[in-house]
Amino acid sequence: xxxxxxxxxxxxxxxxxxxxxxxxxxxxxxxxxxxxxxxxxxxxxxxxxxxxxxxxxxxxxxxxxxxxxxxxxxxxxxxxxxxxxxxxxxxxxxxxxxxxxxxxxxxxxxxxxxxxxxxxxxxxxxxxxxxxxxxxxxxxxxxxxxxxxxxxxxxxxxxxxxxxxxxxxxxxxxxxxxxxxxxxxx
Numbered sequence: 001x002x003x004x005x006x007x008x009x010x011x012x013x014x015x016x017x018x019x020x021x022x023x024x025x026x027x028x029x030x031x032x033x034x035x036x037x038x039x040x041x042x043x044x045x046x047x048x049x050x051x052x053x054x055x056x057x058x059x060x061x062x063x064x065x066x067x068x069x070x071x072x073x074x075x076x077x078x079x080x081x082x083x084x085x086x087x088x089x090x091x092x093x094x095x096x097x098x099x100x101x102x103x104x105x106x107x108x109x110x111x112x113x114x115x116x117x118x119x120x121x122x123x124x125x126x127x128x129x130x131x132x133x134x135x136x137x138x139x140x141x142x143x144x145x146x147x148x149x150x151x152x153x154x155x156x157x158x159x160x161x162x163x164x165x166x167x168x169x170x171x172x173x174x175x176x177x178x179x180x181x182x183x184x185x186x
Contacts, residue, residue, distance in 0.1 A: 014103050017088065017143035019152045022115060023096040024059040025132040027052060048139075052096045053163045061133075063094035067122050068174040071097060074118050084110050089153040091160060092174035098156040100149070111138055 028048065062068050071092045079087035079101065089100040103110050119133035143149050157169045157177035166172035 014105060014107065017100060017102045017149055018107060019141040019143055019156075020099040020101070020111070021049070021096055021139035022099075023052060023135045023137075023139075024061060025135050027055065027058050027095040027135065049096075049159075053093065053159065055095055058095060060094040061122060061126060062092050062097065062174075064125075067125050068092045070121050070125065071118055072174050074114065074121065075099065078110075078114050078117075084114070087176070088149075089156045089176045091156050091172070091176070093159060093165075098159060100143070100152055100156055107140075 028051065062071060072090070075087060075090055075097075078084045084105050085101040085103045087099065087101050089098075091098050115134050120129075122133055123129045123131055141152075143152060157175055160166040160172040160175065161169055169175065169177035172178055
């Protein structure tokens with residue numbers, strides 16, 4: 001797999017699938033951050049993601065049902081109703097989210113807007129208006145091919161399973177795997 005970058009891929013990403021990870025402000029101690037100049041590898045990203053998955057302290061706002069449901073609703077709305085991107089896969093974890101999407105607009109602006117909307121709504125729900133919600137950095141990776149796309153999609157949807165948040169990916173309500181389960185049962 002390629003590298004994860006802290007700087008957005010930019011307008012050239014429009015029309016190409018992108019794997020995004022957004023983390024809550026102060027979820028990762030400074031000594032665990034991956035330096036932007038280091039061009040972190042998949043292994044470095046996976047290690048940092050495991051750290052996030054196993055965190056029992058720090059901000060875990062996305063664990064709250066009302067906040068997690070709002071994040072899912074907002075992510076879907078920007079994809080379907082507002083046609084800002086095609087949303088392929090997502091998961092909301094207690095302190096971070098993963099998205100696999102194909103932007104239909106400038107990715108930098110898209111990221112700023114969606115993160116801002118979610119932050120404002122979450123801070124209202126948490127009664128902490130004006131507080132930083134997201135970390136300033138984004139983990140972003142342009143998806144190279146259909147094989148990589150499938151691996152990333154599976155990684156995202158299975159994310160709750162190894163940490164015991166669900167027995168099967170489809171059982172976790174704040175992911176695209178749950179959406180697919182609902183569609184199959186309808």
